[in-house]
Amino acid sequence: MGGAMFTGIVQAKGRIVERIEVRHAGDADASFVIAPISDARGLDDPSAVAGFGSGSLAIGDSVCIGGVCLTATQVKADSFHVDVSAPTLRLTTIADWQVGRCVNLELALTPSSLLGGHLVSGHVDGIGEVQNKHEDARSLRLDIAIPGDLGRYAAIKGSICIDGVSLTINSVEDIDSGGSDGRRSVVGVNLIPHTCRSTTLGALRVGDALNVEVDTIARYTERLLSYREVENSSGSDADADSDS
Incomplete structure (x- = not known):
């Protein structure tokens, strides 16, 4: 919807x-x-x-x-x-x-809702997988593999939605393993004790599949930049024609 x-x-x-x-x-x-x-x-x-x-x-x-x-x-x-x-x-x-x-x-958000996380549409971009899980001081660290075509939307200190939870990305590693796995990216996120208790993420195990939605702003930014590149390219072609 x-x-x-x-x-x-x-x-x-x-x-x-x-x-x-x-x-x-x-x-x-x-x-x-x-x-x-x-x-x-x-x-x-x-x-x-x-x-x-x-x-x-x-x-x-x-x-x-x-x-x-x-x-x-x-x-x-x-x-x-x-x-x-x-x-x-x-x-x-x-x-x-x-x-x-x-x-x-x-x-769903209402006009009076607090925007405590980031804008999420609930439209899943791909399925990720828990690659690693370990304690990191008082938090729980998860390393999550996401499809390679989504990796370009992941940035350190940016946002990602995992199984409906807004999380901050603390690391990104792009991997090109070749073979059947192909390209993928691994994003690292940290869950504070409250997040572990109040969501389903604390109970995740290595190998579990997850719904992943990338940051909407990152997706729109990419689209706008692609249009700018096309416009710049068209402008350069026009200049070349006028010089000839």
Whole structure:
């Protein structure tokens, strides 16, 4: 769904309580029932969890679930339903989501929302993989491999969204391994204890797949620069023609 924006600041964690497979015309999509289980601040704030129930969430509202923007299709007091199309299943980690999995939840921005992270659309750019995990002082360090074509949007001290969580990039390494793996980039991020507790990232293991969304501003900047190069090139050609 287009139009909704998020910040990558997780408001609650939810648990998948039902997965419903739907097959139509030879292709398959799925519906999920998700129950909010805890607020993200670790304060046992019932109002945060209630924000994803029938008192606040409405049919048609956008929710960022594990980094993917989805639409609430049914809302009950203690759970809500979302439908996931076949293309979304193919392009994200949702195809592997099963009952019992915990996911990060965030409601769409409103005019009065605080922008605590960075602008996130919930449109996944690619699937990453946890390459390494270790303690780094009081934080948890994750090294995450992302597809090579996304590496150009990663910059030290820039932002990246991992499974719906806005994170600061602390290192970037571009790797060209050749063979079947080809090019990839490894970004290093540090999770403070609060982030480990309040999101699903603290429980990640090496080899786990992740939904990755690069910084929207970086993507627009690249597009603008490419147009400037075309315009400059056209101007140079015109000058050359006039000289002749």
